[in-house]
Amino acid sequence: MVGKGPVSRKLRLKSQFGCVGFFAEARFRGCLKGFVPKSPEAWVAGDWSEGCVRRVEMGCGKGEEGFLKISKLKLPDTRTSWYDKSMDLNECKRVCLRNCTCSAYSHFDIRDGGSGCILWFGDLIDIREYNENGQDLYVRLASSEIEEYNIHYVKGKLRVMLIVALCTAMFLMCLCIGLTVFNIKKKKLATKEIVQRESVRVSSRKKEEEDLELPFLDxxxxxxxxxxxxxxxxxxxxxxxxxxxxxxxxxxxxxxxxxxxxxxxxxxxxxxxxxxxxxxxxxxxxxxxxxxxxxxxxxxxxxYQPNRSVDSFIFDKERRRELDWPKRVEIIKGIARGLMYLHQDSRLRIIHRDLKASNVLLDSDMNAKISDFGLARTLGGDETEANTTKVVGTYGYMSPEYQIDGYFSLKSDVFSFGVLVLEIVSGRRNRGFCNEEDKLNLIGHAWRQYIEDKACELIDEAFKESCSDISEVLRVIHIGLLCVQQDPQDRPNMSVVVLMLSSEMLLLDPKQPGFFNERNLLFSDTLSINLEIPSNNLQTMSVIEPR
The missing domain is CATH 3.30.200.20 (Phosphorylase Kinase; domain 1)
Known part of the structure; x- marks a missing residue:
């Protein structure tokens, strides 16, 4: 991985102990101690693109590993690193040794003899060798490899002392011949061993270990x-x-x-x-x-989000007064922007599938942060919808087509967003809500109030005084009802929702919402139904169909 020469090459360096594979970029032709060329033939021909591999396999967590100190190096790029300024080098070594993904460690601060700890996970990028002003890097290797290196180091010193003591040309000539023959044989054996080991590794490895791309904390x-x-x-x-x-x-x-x-x-x-x-x-x-x-x-x-979740405010009799209308509308806009990013602006097209008040956190400035992606699903290419035989989510927020048929799409998240908007405006939960006059749930009650031109009665009394423009609140209720319409095709995309929330564009009249007659359910918050295999439990779950 590190050697001598003016040519810059990207060398692929893969670990042999199964915990992590990583790439390394080197500025020279050689490999780090303990590593050998992956393709010796290509290496000899001047092609170093396939890089280096570990010469000896390691059994992660079996006490067969250690660290080899390599000096006079420019330390690797810190994109995949973690540091602790208070940790000494011995503790740094112990933490790295316990983590299979840890590749190397060093001092965080080299001033005054060195202090702190910095760990590298996976890829080691941009390592260089300096004649001076370089730093020490402790690279993870098999214990046998480190012992062999130390033995060779001692033998080399004794050999030099013997040559100096005897100081005869004949001894030097014989020694040089012997070393030449030995190195040729050793190189041939090493090349054969590397080719055989690589062949076995490639044939036995059916799929690569998942790279979670996150720091590990013990x-x-x-x-x-x-x-x-x-x-x-x-x-x-x-x-x-x-x-x-x-x-x-x-x-x-x-x-x-x-x-x-x-x-x-x-x-x-x-x-x-x-x-x-x-x-x-x-x-x-x-x-x-x-x-x-x-x-x-x-x-x-x-x-850490110091203000916890949205539900800890809007459903609490005392804390709900801390959220005036300007704060509530900004929370709604923040959730909309986050969903728009998931649906169309991120590298992956993502359906959250569990958007609810408890999964929206608030930072110190009351900015909304969508959390809990355990049930999220990705869509490939131009996909906008998918099916599942296992419906998972939270009652009161799931769209009708998803809860009944297992059909989910980007519009499923739009429905959940609409429910959340109505909850934030009214300060009442959709699930469990039952109005004494019309016997409807929150969605149905909001729809009835809207068509009877009484939407202002839906507004939470806790923030009415802080609301200088009731028309803005009514517009947000209107947008919420557009998002919970029965037919997914009628619901707007999140990009349109963001535009409606931030402009005065004309709004269409909403159609009848889904599940607006849903009754108070007695089941747990999280639903998990397998649509193919019937439950063997004594307790059954019924899916309520909308009118």
């Missing part, structure tokens, strides 16, 4: 940050398990989503959430900082 670090997952640090509880507030050694505040063993979100949903949210970057989406899979634990680490 269980001890998270436990310390959350004070041993104490009740005093607990922020809340969901179907997946509890959420804890924590503070890392660096001072950064985090929220730890800890999946319980009986969580409805299983291993696949956990992986799905990591893969999706790690690739998303938007001010109205919650940012994920890392993950932990250790022993029986599965945890996600998010940036």
């Amino acid at each position: 269980l001890d670090t998270i436990s310390e940050a959350t004070n041993g997952f104490s009740n005093g640090n607990k922020l809340g509880q969901g179907g997946f398990g509890p959420v804890y507030k924590g503070t890392l050694a660096s001072g950064q505040e985090i929220a730890v989503k800890r999946l319980s063993r009986t969580s409805r979100q299983g291993k696949e949903e956990f992986k799905n959430e990591i893969k999706l949210i790690a690739k998303l970057q938007h001010r109205n989406l919650v940012k994920i900082l890392g993950y932990c899979v250790e022993e029986d634990e599965r945890m996600l680490i998010y940036e």
